[in-house]
Amino acid sequence: MKLLLDxxxxxxxxxxxxxxxxxxxxxxxxGPPSAPDEDIMAVAAExxxxxxxxxMDFSAILAATRSGKPSVVQLRAISLEIDVLAPRLAAAVSQAAPALEAGALLTVDLVRSRVRLLPLKT
Structure with missing residues (x-):
């Protein structure tokens, strides 16, 4: 598994x-910094x-398209300080690796993580 940071x-x-x-x-x-989210998703899926x-747009796109890929990790209320964010993100991604490899939306905050398998059901 390989991550792509937005x-x-x-x-x-x-x-x-x-x-x-x-x-x-x-x-x-x-890719270009101004690339639309749909282009980033296409490259990630490919x-x-x-x-x-x-x-939050990536999860909205996943819901609207009912796509099974790419997996998305959505960060919420986490510091951008690298020494805080990196270990929390690495731990959450490692724990959810099987779901992310299958296709999932992982929401991560400072306290917990939540996994929803793709495609998302509205």
């Missing part, structure tokens, strides 16, 4: 998560990447 996350976070054992790339290394974002 533009709303710091590029240095990709390096820190990779150091914690989860291969991670930042969108800025793959390459088997799991999107990590603060953007």
């Amino acid at each position: 533009m709303n996350l710091p590029p240095a976070l990709a390096d820190r998560i990779t150091e914690l054992g989860i291969e991670t790339v930042h969108w800025s290394g793959l 390459r088997g990447l799991v999107i990590v974002t603060y953007d």
Whole structure:
């Protein structure tokens, strides 16, 4: 499993998560910063990447399209401080790895995580 960090996350976070054992790339290394969310989702689905974002639009797109891929990790109320965010994210992703590999929306906050399998049912 490989993570793709959205533009709303710091590029240095990709390096820190990779150091914690989860291969991670930042969108800025793959495509234009102004790319629409649909383009980011298409690239992630094509390459088997799991999107990590603060953007609620990705879950809305998953719900509207009833798509089974790509998996999305939605961060909520977590500090952008890399030393706080990286270990919390790595732990949540590791714990939810089987679901993310199958297709899931993982919502992560400071205290807990919630997994919903794709496609989302409205």
